[in-house]
Amino acid sequence: VQLQASGGGSVQPGGSLRLSCAASGLTLSYYAIGWFRQAPGKEREWVSCISSGDIKTYYQDSVQGRFTISRDNAKNTVNLQMNGLKPEDTAVYYCALSNSRGCFRDYGSFDLWGQGTLVTVSS
Numbered sequence: 001v002q003l004q005a006s007g008g009g010s011v012q013p014g015g016s017l018r019l020s021c022a023a024s025g026l027t028l029s030y031y032a033i034g035w036f037r038q039a040p041g042k043e044r045e046w047v048s049c050i051s052s053g054d055i056k057t058y059y060q061d062s063v064q065g066r067f068t069i070s071r072d073n074a075k076n077t078v079n080l081q082m083n084g085l086k087p088e089d090t091a092v093y094y095c096a097l098s099n100s101r102g103c104f105r106d107y108g109s110f111d112l113w114g115q116g117t118l119v120t121v122s123s
Helices: none
Strands: 002-006 009-011 017-024 032-038 045-050 057-059 067-072 077-082 091-098 117-121
Touching: 002 091, 017 032, 017 091, 017 117, 032 067, 045 067, 045 077, 057 067, 077 091
Parallel strands: 009 117
Antiparallel strands: 002 017, 017 077, 032 045, 032 091, 045 057, 067 077, 091 117
């Protein structure tokens, strides 16, 4: 059972990237899925979360209106569409699974983590 994040890369400010979190050995739709990020020299921070069941979405204030989290149940993935990227969005992005169906914002509420994918926003 594992998660795998992909889709990172280098873009200029204002650009877009789409991150994807894929799972093997489990069905993501049964779980709340979160995205976190960790910038160099900083602590890992919560970015967004999508619940299971009622499919509610939540965002950190700094990404609200620019990022969109969604599920693709046919592909068993959770995606994070990132538009209007800023240099301060530069970080390693991680997806994580919570055994809860609802969303939490703390690191400790997530039970399974994927490896990170690097997002670099620079001119």
